[in-house]
Amino acid sequence: MKKKVICLLPNGYFCAIILAIWGVDSMGKRRAFYSLFLRDSNKPGGNACVPGVRTIHREGMLAFPGGELYARRGKGNFPSGACRGNERVSVSLRIHRAGCAPHTNTSGKAGWTMKAFLILEDGTVFTGQSIGADREVISEIVFNTSMTGYLEVLTDPSYAGQAVVMTYPLIGNYGICTKDMESERPWPDAYIVRELSRIPSNFRSEGTIQDFLLKYNIPGISGIDTRALTKILREKGTMNGMLTTNEKFCLEEVLPQIAAYRTGKVVEKVTCAEKYVLEGDGPKVALLDLGAKRNIARSLNARGCQVTVYPALTKAEEIIADAPDGIMLSNGPGDPKECVSIIEEIRKLYQTDIPIFAICLGHQLMALANGADTYKMKYGHRGGNHPVKDLKTGRVYISSQNHGYVVDTKNLDASVAVPAFTNVNDGTNEGLAYTGKNIFTVQFHPEACPGPQDSGYLFDRFMKMMEVDR
Numbered sequence: 001m002k003k004k005v006i007c008l009l010p011n012g013y014f015c016a017i018i019l020a021i022w023g024v025d026s027m028g029k030r031r032a033f034y035s036l037f038l039r040d041s042n043k044p045g046g047n048a049c050v051p052g053v054r055t056i057h058r059e060g061m062l063a064f065p066g067g068e069l070y071a072r073r074g075k076g077n078f079p080s081g082a083c084r085g086n087e088r089v090s091v092s093l094r095i096h097r098a099g100c101a102p103h104t105n106t107s108g109k110a111g112w113t114m115k116a117f118l119i120l121e122d123g124t125v126f127t128g129q130s131i132g133a134d135r136e137v138i139s140e141i142v143f144n145t146s147m148t149g150y151l152e153v154l155t156d157p158s159y160a161g162q163a164v165v166m167t168y169p170l171i172g173n174y175g176i177c178t179k180d181m182e183s184e185r186p187w188p189d190a191y192i193v194r195e196l197s198r199i200p201s202n203f204r205s206e207g208t209i210q211d212f213l214l215k216y217n218i219p220g221i222s223g224i225d226t227r228a229l230t231k232i233l234r235e236k237g238t239m240n241g242m243l244t245t246n247e248k249f250c251l252e253e254v255l256p257q258i259a260a261y262r263t264g265k266v267v268e269k270v271t272c273a274e275k276y277v278l279e280g281d282g283p284k285v286a287l288l289d290l291g292a293k294r295n296i297a298r299s300l301n302a303r304g305c306q307v308t309v310y311p312a313l314t315k316a317e318e319i320i321a322d323a324p325d326g327i328m329l330s331n332g333p334g335d336p337k338e339c340v341s342i343i344e345e346i347r348k349l350y351q352t353d354i355p356i357f358a359i360c361l362g363h364q365l366m367a368l369a370n371g372a373d374t375y376k377m378k379y380g381h382r383g384g385n386h387p388v389k390d391l392k393t394g395r396v397y398i399s400s401q402n403h404g405y406v407v408d409t410k411n412l413d414a415s416v417a418v419p420a421f422t423n424v425n426d427g428t429n430e431g432l433a434y435t436g437k438n439i440f441t442v443q444f445h446p447e448a449c450p451g452p453q454d455s456g457y458l459f460d461r462f463m464k465m466m467e468v469d470r
């Protein structure tokens, strides 16, 4: 995309600029995307409103259809900073209209004009470009190795309270296809990528990651060495980090704040507000929504089940009173040990004879409800290629995973449960079969999305358990 800066004038605290931005649209046609005339609103006549004229009232961001303009004091990337005394005012422009190149900036170089910094708890600083919302955030930094399925990752509620690094180097190339969303919104606190696709290309695409992040006020960073970042997280373990666009951050001040961050109780944030039903003619399944990915209900619905989705804090008595044929405990965010009251209710569900199938957080909570322990792994399992072994058959399945905690099987009481699956890479537990009960639970994601569907047969196993019981 080419741009033309017609003039840039010092004008009091802020500046007046005229920009005519030319580019090539998704059909390859050259056209003007926008032109702006910004001026100091404090000047007489400064608010004159003619088509294309916008005023910026303070240091900060001015959003306009298809982009934003940033004005800030201090050094910037804009080719000619406007001066007032010795003070520089820098202006940067970001265009994110669907179909046009979001990597264009006013200096004509590739990459965003607005710098962003990822500061790790250990003091490592990565410098890249701001994507998404311009908002400072502290979170736990985790990495996901999936090569596709970035939208499913973004909308997986299990990422609430975490910032996600995508290790695959190019993200966003098939756009945003809202039908693929695993919940109604994206959940990570921040999004970290090597490179964002310039022009999404896909007949199903409805937008760009950039717009999507902005819509949900999620900040992000691109243009950093995500391989180096991932190596740090893998060698030192998952750690907290801060994402900021403030170039003047003081490391000594922010490091203690970063270290103090805790994910906290996040299940309450992501669960549904009210119970709802997805109709079906088959068995009645009660799905406890701890931050459920949509494909869990979809997988059950596709097998004919009538799925009733319950908020995470529903009392066991209410679920039991509805007489379901089976209970499904979903995935969800955070440390399982934070879910004290939910564990109590799950213990009551265990005591019934209703068949139960649980995934990820549900699996961890069922284990905790029965006296087992969980611990945090060094850097977790997040991606679409984790081999898990069915201990009964010896067969290995490639699974989709997203978890930082795991059930400790060291002191597992065999009269309660026995390991059913194990991770081939590191030997950690991937599933339990409950002794004398119609209950089995897995740490990985048979609902996939994103990831391989090898283990989808576990939903069929659950169907059989309900048939026997009906």
Ligand SMILES: NC(=O)CC[C@H](N)C(=O)O
Pocket: 158, 330, 331, 332, 333, 334, 335, 336, 359, 360, 361, 362, 402, 403, 404, 405, 406
């Ligand atoms: N996907 C999940 O359910 C994750 C469970 C839990 N929050 C963990 O990180 O281990």
